[in-house]
Amino acid sequence: MSAPAEAEPRSATRAGETVLPVPLEELAGVPTPAYVYDVAEVRRSQAQLRASLPERTGLYYSLKANPHPALLRTLRAGGARPEVCSTGELAAALEAGWAAGEVLYTGPGKRDEEIADALVRGVRFFSVDSPHAIEQLSRIAGERGAVARCLLRINDDEPVPGQGLAMTGVASQFGADTSWVLAEPARFANRPHARVVGLHLYMGSNLCEVDDLVGQFTRSLRTARSLGDVLAAHGVRIEVLDLGGGFGAPFAKAGKVPDLRALRPALETLFDEQIPGWRDGGPEVVFESGRHLVGTAGTLLTAVLDVKRSHGKDIVVLESGINHLGGMAGMRRLPPLNPALVAAQEPLLEGELTALVAGPLCTPLDTWARGARLPALRPGDLVAVPNVGAYGLSASLVAFLGHPLPAEAVVDSDRPGTPPEISRTTLIRQGVID
Structure with a gap:
């Protein structure tokens, strides 16, 4: 250190x-x-963020930010779903009252034992980062007579300006490079017990300006359209677009969560341009947030x-x-x-x-x-x-x-x-x- x-x-x-x-x-x-x-502050932050996002979009809470049971119960009551990346976080989410079917299980590397544990508990929704991860999930789900749904996490080829913590455009354990998927789409297609149903595009973290957030979501959707067209030829139908989040908050200093009310109309316009049918049963768009909700x-x-x-x-x-x-x-x-x-x-x-x-x-x-x-x-x-x-x-x-x-x-x-x-x-x- x-x-x-x-x-x-x-x-x-x-x-x-x-x-x-x-x-x-x-x-x-x-x-x-x-x-x-203060659970009242959690409620306020959640309500403000929810009001800053378009209707018909979902919101996941990333337990890595803070898995305290009282915060989890408050967020669940406010309509958030849980995003977990370990056996411990999954246990915390279930104990807080979420159903296993609401869980998104992420992470760049998963041991067979933790995937098996999640499947036994009823989790059926995973983020995967490579062809091996799809094969691994299909194999373990097949051993239990289950079929899992998965989001293919993407590491875009270039970072997006304005990121607080870059999560894409650099060599990373997170996701498959866009160029890799475009070059070998068949390797990222469905398996017998793991069905690829969407894309997971988490570009950056701790962004406090609406323009920066709109910029990363714009880039994500352009990438999603090009990948969706290529993957469709191999039987993949995009049902979910996880655009991540990156919604910022002050850390260990005075201040409040940034005012993101201008984000909603900007995203509605963007979605109308980039996601045909999103208002009428098209792909579900979901976001993730941790620090913005509880920081x-x-x-x-x-x-x-x-x-x-x-x-x-x-x-x-x-x-x-x-x-x-x-x-x-x-x-x-x-x-x-x-x-x-x-x-x-x-x-x-x-x-x-x-x-x-x-x-x-x-x-x-x-x-x-x-x-x-x-x-x-x-x-x-x-x-x-x-x-x-x-x-x-x-x-x-x-x-x-x-x-x-x-x-x-x-x-x-x-x-x-x-x-x-x-x-x-x-x-x-x-x-x-x-």
Whole structure:
């Protein structure tokens, strides 16, 4: 893992007013460190995104963003379907109340055992990335007397400008290159027990501008039309177009989900041009979202363990570090960590710090920020990190050095005064750790 980048200074404000979803007093029984999830914010984000997409389109929730049961139940109630890519995520989806027939099972490589487990549980819809993956799915489904439906994931030949995290146009484990499918379409056709029913085109991630989203969906649909024509000659009928998503959200900094209301009319026009009959029973168009639906619903609340001076710098040591938040940032799969830190109660001391903020791990890599502007803090004070509902606890380095796991607490800001629901960590429930 590379050393964290130098942080830009961040200003602190009262978390009770601007960050925590409920007053701090209502969290008095929650042990720290804790991830606090607000299901009301999940409902709001889901409703806003649903209103930004055309009618007659479907929406999948990518469990990789956060598989907490309360969030899953909220999203299921709002009409989302589950997209999973592991046995643990599948179990979480089924436990949350989704039927196996609603599940889309994705991932660039699947072991025979996990495919078999999914089929036994009733899953019949998979994303596949190669001819081998189609053969593998057909073989295992045939052994169980089943026929699976599958989406052929495509890695387009060029990336689309404006992507936050490129998922196509580069050498990748995800999908089959467009040029490969065009050159050898027969290899991507139906098998006896695996029927190719559509295309999976996930171009990029964390896009916050409507124009960037429209650009990637336009490219996806042009690619889909050329592939559909070639595959049709080999018996493949496109019934589903999964356009992925890439809908952005702030991570570990202040802000709200981007306003995407202008996306709906732009997509309706685009679909009318590119997808004949989509309004009247033509191919079903579906989208995927993770961070946009739950990112702003989570706050990490953590205590100050120590405050000191070292070589002329203020040092603040917290209960939480890269073991609880930001482990993936070191793999460059998320933006550099550099979180906004906000005092969770009115500071008792006067003054301000410009501090290096570190966690409790026995490594100099455990650094969140090097120039964070904070109120004067003392051991025992609380700080909060906003907008970490996605890629927070479940994407962290919790096994490194064996520190205790954060608690997870669920609140509903639409129901003030309701006691928080404190639960066992999702990672334990999924069997990731004992």
